Amino acid sequence: MNCKNCHTELQEQDDYCKSCGGKVIRNRLTFKNLFEHISETFFNYDNKLLQTFIQLFKQPEDVIDGYITGTRKKYANVISYFALAITISGFYLIIVNKYFPKTFDFSQMTISGQEDFQKKNSTFVQEYQSILMMLYVPLYAFMARITFFNIKKYNYTELLVIFMYIQAQISIASAIVVITLGVLGISSSIVGILMIPLMIIYTTYVLKRLLKLSASDIVVRTLLFSVVLGVTLIIITILCLVIMYLTGDLQETFGPAFEAGKKIGEEAAKAKSAN
Template sequence: MTCKNCTVALQPDYDFCPKCSQKTNLHRISMHEIAHDGIHYFTHADKGIFSLLRDLVKKGGTVARDYVEGKRKKYFPPINFFLIVAALNLFAINVDEQSVRPDMGREQAMAYYQINNPTQKAAFARIYDRQVEAIDFIKRHSNKTVLIMLPLMALVFWLFYRKGPYNFTEHLIAGMYMYGFCTLAFVAMALLNLIFKVDINIVYTLTLLLQLVYFSWFYRRFMVNTTRLRAFMASISAIATVFVLTGLAVMFYVMGAVNQ
């Protein structure tokens, strides 16, 4: 008898392959097995995603420190966690068409209708259309934008702690847990907002405040010898870097309408 996965010879009393750890007693795949494996993947008592969320709430940066220092079987993998959160973020942003679409506000509408010059009026309309296009683009590609923001944030933290024990990749791992947790909190608030219908800008503001507080606390625990002030400054710098670069990208795109 051989393993169907790696063809290693097996003894009759083996329950698992000694090389690849696959079960030896296999049967045809059923819907029950798929459902069981899926639930087990997310809820495994030792390293399921819910166990990870509990640890990220209680231990913060200690989770990332444990992971980069070798305790990798203990926690749900950071890349898996972050990619799941990115997919949920894409869903949450797009599930409500009106929640993030910049409807023309009262002041903008008044300014638009007070313009008598047809050329200026057309330019105003183009700028507004560009705003809508930019935000729609971010909505459609929000899973990609968080993947771009993550290494930018990790780079800022690495620069702040470049004399520390961790390299850029290890700061990236920390960012997957840290930024992933805050993004998941945004997803939860955005979905709740489908019920409460508050101004979406309030949700974004709360998310930014959560990021600032959680990032600071997280890095205080990830970098054991850091100070609260240093962790706070690194956090606000990382958030500001992403915020400014995103704002500049949108501004340059919107202002392109003026030159048309």
């Protein structure tokens, strides 16, 4: 009998291949053993994915720093975990849009006249969620590099690993929380808004443990990060406006608001002159 994975010759009593470590499968595939395999893979407490999810809350440095320094078997590797998060995010958007659409309905918080722009923006974010997740990682790593300019513990590539784990954890946890609240009947735009500060808190928590920051360090670094984030957002906003201007979307999006403002100004001027 040979191993079905690497074709190494096996003994009849072998349960695992001595060469590749693959489990020896003797039974035909049935619904029962298929379910057992899925349960063992995803729901077993000793499973890497479940342990990675739990430890990224309890001891994120054990997972992230361990991977960076060479411990690659204890927890799910960063690429697999990030890929899982992207997959879960896709299903999450489908479920929320179908059953809990109020979570992404920010119309009540939108400036009058900008409803269409907000709707287009929300649709764009949802359609390109996976791509945006991948773009966030190098951007966050770059901003962290600037924020922690005098701390040389991690290089840029290692910061990419850190934020891939953080982004994946936030995405998976957000999906679980929002869907759970939706099932319990708590589904509104407030839930979506509240996830943002929780994401910031979790990111701060992870960086604090990885970099061993003091309370004063956290305050100073948070302020510095806010400045870096603000500058970055201004640059991104300018680039988006330029692209919208070149494509003609700027006038289409903001045209009605400009006309409404102009009309209000003219009416105010007429009222003033009449008095």
